[in-house]
Amino acid sequence: MARLRIYGIARTRAFRVLWMAEELGLDYEHLPIETGPAGARRPEYLGVNPNGRLPAIDDDGFVMWESLAINLYLAKKHATGSLYPATPQGEAKATQWSLWAANEIERATNVWSFHAERLPPGERNPEIAVAAIELLSAPYRVLDRALADRPYLLGDAFTVADLNVAAVALRSLAMDLSATPHYRDWLQRCYDRPAARKVARMRREAEAGAALDTVREAARRNRL
Secondary structure, three states, rough: OOOOOEOOOOOOOOOHHHHHHHHOOOOOEEOOOOOOOOOOOHHHHHHOOOOOOOOEEEEEEEEEOOHHHHHEEEEHHEEEOOEEEOOOHOOOOHHHHHHHHHOOOOOOHHHHHHHHHHOOHHHHHHHHHHHHHHHHHHHHHHHHHHHHOEEEEOOOOOHHHHHHHHHHOOHOOOOOOOOOOOHHHHHHHHHHHHHHHHHHHHHHHHHHHOOHHHHHHHHHHOOO
16 A cells, blocks of 8 residues: 555646655555545544545555645655755745735636636626736736746755645636746746646546536636
């Protein structure tokens, strides 16, 4: 049995942790648990994550949830000095960008995706999609400026900071990012990585099999 267990179907935030595990070359067991009463709300999973949300990990008995925190933990454990910064300042910046992404771009990016591409056309609200883009314009410019003179957020090398922010920004791959070309090119660089491509295929397969009611429920939970 694999030492690391990753709970959560790949179309959820479990995508982020699967990407990290692939970047690190870890031996892991993927348990593609669904959202809702048939999966994450079942009593056996609530014993792992009492919030009933995905993902979670069990790393040889160490149980943890919250995808970006999991990634920081795994990177620090397995790749300090490469994927995880070796200095306190680098570590602080990786944490900064991870929290920034969750606070500044996650919700609006998801909301846009529902009303631009994921809900059936008749159920989309173009005004909501436009409002989401307007909310994202300022933080995307922050990213664009940060990447104007460097290929990655912390410098010349891809790190957990890039992985976490790019994973949160996943849905913006389908946006028109011509106004923020440094951000656009960085995002594509991140998703051109072999580990990202592998897990993106897993996510697409999972999304193809998603029930429409599951998409609608996620849209109800994600509002501006």
